[in-house]
Amino acid sequence: MEYGNMPKEKFVFAVREGKIADKKLDTKPVGYFRDAMRRFKKNKSSVAAAIIILILFLFAFIVPLTSNYTVDDRDGYYKMVLPKSKLFAWAGWDGCTEQSESQAGYDYYGGIGVEYGSSAIRKMRGREIDPNTGNPIYTLYVDSYEKVGFIYVDLTEDEYAALKQYQNDTGIHVVYPMPANYKTNFVAVTNGANLWYKLADESDKSSGEARDHDEEGNPIYTPDYLTKKNINYGKYDSLRLAIPGDGDGGQYYVYAVGNQTGYHLRVLYKEYYNYINGHYATHLFGANQHGQDIFVCLAYGARLSFLLAISVSLINLVIGVVYGAMEGYYGGTVDLILERVTEILDGVPFIVVAALFQMHLAKKVGPIPSLLFAFITTGWIGIAYRVRTQFYRFKNQEYVLAARTLGASDRRLIFRHIFPNAIGTIITGTILIIPYCFYSESMLTYLGIVNLETSGVTSVGTMLSHGQTYLSTTPHILLFPALFISLLMIAFNLFGNGLRDAFNPSLRGADE
Amino acid sequence: MFKYVMKRILLMIVTFFIIATICFVLIKLLPLPAVKAQGRDVNLVEQKRELMGYNKPILTQYWIYWKNVFHFGGGDSKGWSPDFGVGEQMYISLPVFDVIKEKLPYTIVVNLYSILIAIPIGLLLGIYAALRKNKWQDHVVSTAVMLVVSVPSYVYAFLVQYFLCFKTGWFPLTVASRETTTFFSMAMFKSMFPAILSLCFATIANLCRFTRAELSEVLTGDYLLLARTKGLTKNQAITRHALRNAMVPILPMILGEFIGILGGSLIIEGIFGIPGIGKLYITSIGLRDYNFFMALTFFYTLINLSANLVVDLSYGFIDPRIKMGAK
Numbered sequence: 001m002e003y004g005n006m007p008k009e010k011f012v013f014a015v016r017e018g019k020i021a022d023k024k025l026d027t028k029p030v031g032y033f034r035d036a037m038r039r040f041k042k043n044k045s046s047v048a049a050a051i052i053i054l055i056l057f058l059f060a061f062i063v064p065l066t067s068n069y070t071v072d073d074r075d076g077y078y079k080m081v082l083p084k085s086k087l088f089a090w091a092g093w094d095g096c097t098e099q100s101e102s103q104a105g106y107d108y109y110g111g112i113g114v115e116y117g118s119s120a121i122r123k124m125r126g127r128e129i130d131p132n133t134g135n136p137i138y139t140l141y142v143d144s145y146e147k148v149g150f151i152y153v154d155l156t157e158d159e160y161a162a163l164k165q166y167q168n169d170t171g172i173h174v175v176y177p178m179p180a181n182y183k184t185n186f187v188a189v190t191n192g193a194n195l196w197y198k199l200a201d202e203s204d205k206s207s208g209e210a211r212d213h214d215e216e217g218n219p220i221y222t223p224d225y226l227t228k229k230n231i232n233y234g235k236y237d238s239l240r241l242a243i244p245g246d247g248d249g250g251q252y253y254v255y256a257v258g259n260q261t262g263y264h265l266r267v268l269y270k271e272y273y274n275y276i277n278g279h280y281a282t283h284l285f286g287a288n289q290h291g292q293d294i295f296v297c298l299a300y301g302a303r304l305s306f307l308l309a310i311s312v313s314l315i316n317l318v319i320g321v322v323y324g325a326m327e328g329y330y331g332g333t334v335d336l337i338l339e340r341v342t343e344i345l346d347g348v349p350f351i352v353v354a355a356l357f358q359m360h361l362a363k364k365v366g367p368i369p370s371l372l373f374a375f376i377t378t379g380w381i382g383i384a385y386r387v388r389t390q391f392y393r394f395k396n397q398e399y400v401l402a403a404r405t406l407g408a409s410d411r412r413l414i415f416r417h418i419f420p421n422a423i424g425t426i427i428t429g430t431i432l433i434i435p436y437c438f439y440s441e442s443m444l445t446y447l448g449i450v451n452l453e454t455s456g457v458t459s460v461g462t463m464l465s466h467g468q469t470y471l472s473t474t475p476h477i478l479l480f481p482a483l484f485i486s487l488l489m490i491a492f493n494l495f496g497n498g499l500r501d502a503f504n505p506s507l508r509g510a511d512e
Numbered sequence: 513m514f515k516y517v518m519k520r521i522l523l524m525i526v527t528f529f530i531i532a533t534i535c536f537v538l539i540k541l542l543p544l545p546a547v548k549a550q551g552r553d554v555n556l557v558e559q560k561r562e563l564m565g566y567n568k569p570i571l572t573q574y575w576i577y578w579k580n581v582f583h584f585g586g587g588d589s590k591g592w593s594p595d596f597g598v599g600e601q602m603y604i605s606l607p608v609f610d611v612i613k614e615k616l617p618y619t620i621v622v623n624l625y626s627i628l629i630a631i632p633i634g635l636l637l638g639i640y641a642a643l644r645k646n647k648w649q650d651h652v653v654s655t656a657v658m659l660v661v662s663v664p665s666y667v668y669a670f671l672v673q674y675f676l677c678f679k680t681g682w683f684p685l686t687v688a689s690r691e692t693t694t695f696f697s698m699a700m701f702k703s704m705f706p707a708i709l710s711l712c713f714a715t716i717a718n719l720c721r722f723t724r725a726e727l728s729e730v731l732t733g734d735y736l737l738l739a740r741t742k743g744l745t746k747n748q749a750i751t752r753h754a755l756r757n758a759m760v761p762i763l764p765m766i767l768g769e770f771i772g773i774l775g776g777s778l779i780i781e782g783i784f785g786i787p788g789i790g791k792l793y794i795t796s797i798g799l800r801d802y803n804f805f806m807a808l809t810f811f812y813t814l815i816n817l818s819a820n821l822v823v824d825l826s827y828g829f830i831d832p833r834i835k836m837g838a839k
Contacts, residue, residue: 472678490662
């Protein structure tokens with residue numbers, strides 16, 4: 001039979017009436033992202049990591065808005081106070097610490113709070129006699145907030161009047177009687193305001209040892225206040241404490257002493273703090289050596305890092321994709337030249353890039369933008385490399401060649417036909433830039449190469465370097481930032497692994 | 513082969529010089545730090561700067577710089593006697609090269625110890641995990657490795673410092689002085705141990721992860737089945753066939769680590785007060801001592817580039833099947 005010239009009439013339609021169509025699929029089509037999402041959800045640890053990241057993210061953005069404190073709140077008296085949580089006080093998260101003290105220390109801490117019916121010493125854990133000297137050594141459980149006790153303040157006429165008004169309105173005692181030795185105390189010791197009782201050695205204002213003790217060594221405090229005949233001395237006409245001795249023999253305790261600018265007062269610091277700030281001081285994560293709240297500082301630092309990391313990864317995404325696509329798609333000479341450029345940029349250690357940017361730009365545009373530039377200068381190389389590899393893999397596949405034959409433009413080929421294949425690795429790569437940014441930023445600020453600590457700004461690395469100085473005495477300053485960054489890095493790595501497995505199931509378990 | 517190696521080395525040198533030029537220009541464009549007048553004659557320093565060509569055009573300075581670096585036979589020595597300038601803000605008037613030479617051994621010794629400890633542990637853990645793949649032992653090792661890899665190295669350093677130095681007081685806080693002991697003495701090792709330990713964690717975890725991945729892939733190979741079929745015991749098959757093949761990608765990684773020890777760790781040296789070049793570098797950035805900064809920048813760049821090169825090249829040497837330079 002000859003196929004070459006068949007007569008036209010022999011051709012007949014197989015089906016004349018009706019349409020030929022495939023059977024309609026009953027199931028819904030599953031897109032790439034939906035499919036990836038389904039796989040991701042199966043990975044329990046990655047889902048947990050995603051939730052942790054979300055929590056940390058919310059922490060960073062919500063805490064600065066809702067907290068009582070800001071980064072700029074530096075309290076000179078509550079320096080290095082310990083973490084305190086009302087909810088978890090039973091678990092030892094109560095702002096107290098164990099310290100061993102001599103008799104003088106015991107008397108001093110025990111004396112704080114007697115006047116207002118509390119004590120800086122929460123518990124006495126033990127008393128031993130030093131065999132060498134015969135002096136007792138106390139193991140005390142001391143509240144780091146209460147032990148601030150009293151301070152001296154200088155107020156102007158108006159501030160003084162307002163404080164007295166506040167006392168009269170609320171009935172809260174803020175002002176307490178002046179000790180007789182306030183002049184020397186004021187100069188000699190910073191917390192001399194706590195020495196309100198008769199001392200064993202009147203001339204030694206730094207010791208704090210009480211004059212009298214009972215047989216067990218417990219101090220018996222005898223008030224040693226400044227007295228005057230005039231009950232309204234220093235124009236004080238507000239609340240007075242019911243302390244025995246006030247008014248005895250026509251002598252009244254003095255609550256304020258006038259000076260050139262106003263009045264010199266002895267105030268209970270925790271109440272005074274409440275009067276000034278409208279709330280009592282409780283630092284959930286404690287405070288650092290500048291008296292800043294670590295919880296809030298951490299949120300500010302994390303917020304800065306998140307903003308920095310997200311903008312860096314977005315910018316790097318754009319640069320990396322365009323650059324990698326150009327390399328991979330055009331290949332040949334273009335690839336060779338562009339590869340040399342990345343090689344050169346990649347050859348410079350990141351720390352050098354960051355240092356140079358700081359030296360050149362920090363004064364002109366500020367340290368944060370110059371850090372951003374440093375991240376952008378080299379950060380896109382990883383993504384460009386991934387995109388380039390994907391392009392080499394796909395650009396010569398038949399469907400791309402077919403599209404090219406049909407006349408598709410370069411741009412259409414790159415973005416419609418090849419690029420979608422790379423989306424999975426690109427998303428994974430972009431997400432993994434974020435923990436890298438966190439780590440680098442904390443490292444650079446920790447080393448002091450970048451100094452981000454200006455008003456209203458702090459960073460995790462700065463907090464780490466603050467804490468390192470006091471690691472031996474108050475490890476909590478370091479603990480929380482270190483914990484935060486570790487948790488964040490672990491969560492992001494788990495999340496990144498989960499994403500990679502979800503987008504490229506063939507790569508499951510492999511390390512990129 | 514030889515041609516390819518030469519080509520790569522040449523390319524590396526070119527890359528290095530381009531980076532060096534860019535860095536040199538960028539550093540020289542910065543305003544010179546003011547001379548600290550305290551205890552120093554300002555005019556003398558200014559004169560010295562004039563003599564060293566600080567006021568000449570940058571390109572001329574660049575030429576002078578390399579001429580000084582590739583200086584042979586100066587002074588009483590016959591060999592290479594480079595001149596990287598003198599310290600201006602730190603180690604004032606001491607030659608940069610001499611100071612670096614003095615600091616480098618500390619960095620190398622600490623990192624050498626840590627690598628020598630980390631390699632066997634990392635390899636063994638990785639092999640163990642691969643052989644017990646998907647059993648609970650593997651899950652324990654893999655989870656631990658994941659955690660250790662994620663947590664930044666300084667966190668370990670803090671933990672080690674707090675528990676081993678402060679709480680228990682087992683180890684001294686600072687590194688022993690070279691005047692009292694030698695580099696490879698027990699006292700020196702003990703004083704460096706916290707730093708060594710902190711550096712170990714990450715290396716062990718990385719090596720373990722890598723070994724596990726490579727070995728478990730090799731273990732699924734057909735030739736291993738063949739080896740078992742022809743009568744080898746499991747141990748024989750693993751040591752003679754699987755391990756050898758798994759080592760192909762692992763050895764270059766270890767080699768890269770060895771070159772990396774020259775650079776050391778900036779952060780660990782800072783925390784443990786090791787007077788190595790990492791600390792020197794950070795100080796030079798902080799104090800803006802450009803001569804030190806420049807010399808160390810060149811040094812770090814060179815290490816970075818050569819580590820990459822050695823890793824790339826070693827693949828071909830270790831496994832001749834990998835043809836180098838082929839696309």
